[in-house]
Amino acid sequence: MSLRCLYQPDACQRLLACSAALFLASCSEAAPPPSSEATAGDLAAIPDSLSPFGDGYPNAGDPCRRLGESAATSRYLDHTAILVGCPSDRSASAVGGEIVATIDGVIDGVRIVSIPAEGAMAGSGVGPEADAALASTQDDPLVDGTPYNATAAIRCGLDGDAPVSNCDAGVRRNWNGPGTALVEITKPDGRKRAIFFEDGVAFSAESAQSDGWAAYDFQAVRNEDQTTVRFGPETYVIVDALVRGG
Structure with missing residues (x-):
């Protein structure tokens, strides 16, 4: 214990309090609280129960995926539209269409998006694959x-x-x-x-x-x-x- 603490205890207490505050602040800067957002790998997980296929929608590597027929998707299938599974509201909004259901139990839930066939083609702004589709058509x-x-x-x-x-x-x-x-x-x-x-x-x-x-x-x-x-x-x-x- 320093002489200052022996003769000026109030000053010593203030010094210790300031040191503790500085220590806590430095810890907070060095180790920020974990983000509430899931990692990209987790977000991309579309369960097999939704019959996902392809490497991403509308382009390979994108977080959404096309959905085929399954017990969970059959009620939403319609040959005038396609079904897409997206891991978040943000990714669902990016592909357009209408969110018709949210399947719970996978991260924050998988959004099932119904996109009219015409909207999935070129001119809808869903990416280069759609533009290529129009050219081939x-x-x-x-x-x-x-x-x-x-x-x-x-x-x-x-x-x-x-x-x-x-x-x-x-x-x-x-x-x-x-x-x-x-x-x-x-x-x-x-x-x-x-x-x-x-x-x-x-x-x-x-x-x-x-x-x-x-x-x-x-x-x-x-x-x-x-x-x-x-x-x-x-x-x-x-x-x-x-x-x-x-």
Whole structure:
């Protein structure tokens, strides 16, 4: 203990108080409180229960991802729009569209965003992939009087039947970026079924009608130049030439 503390105890107490305050201040500057925000790696985690695919949306490396069909997403699927999963309000706002649900239990919840197909194309400001999609669409004109790049009759089977009947089909190529395709099939009763492709591979199916499709299992099997899609009691045989053109 210093002589000053022996003869001037009040001054010593003030000195100790100041030293403690300076120590606490230096600790606060050296070790700031942890941020309440999750790391980028955590934010990018989209659970398998949402059937995510791709390396990011709208561009590779972005935190949002496209969503396929699952028990958690089927009620929001509509072939006139795409579903995207985003880890935060900020990333969801960046892609546009409408937040239709928040799935809790993953960081701060995953936002399910529905984006109209037209909004996902070029001119919507969602990135260079959409601009490339528009350029490729201009090189692949629509069939007169239709929204399709090509139309054809494909083999189909409904209600568990073998695919020996014909159903009218049309394809919208690059509808949601390069390499994507939407094949819309008109069944004999007039209802439609949409089959989604990416890089020539069928990955999902859905309908705008309430016909129980959300409970259907999806299976796609390639055989040479065609894909056989089984969706619940329905079977469709779709040739590569329709999906890719050429």
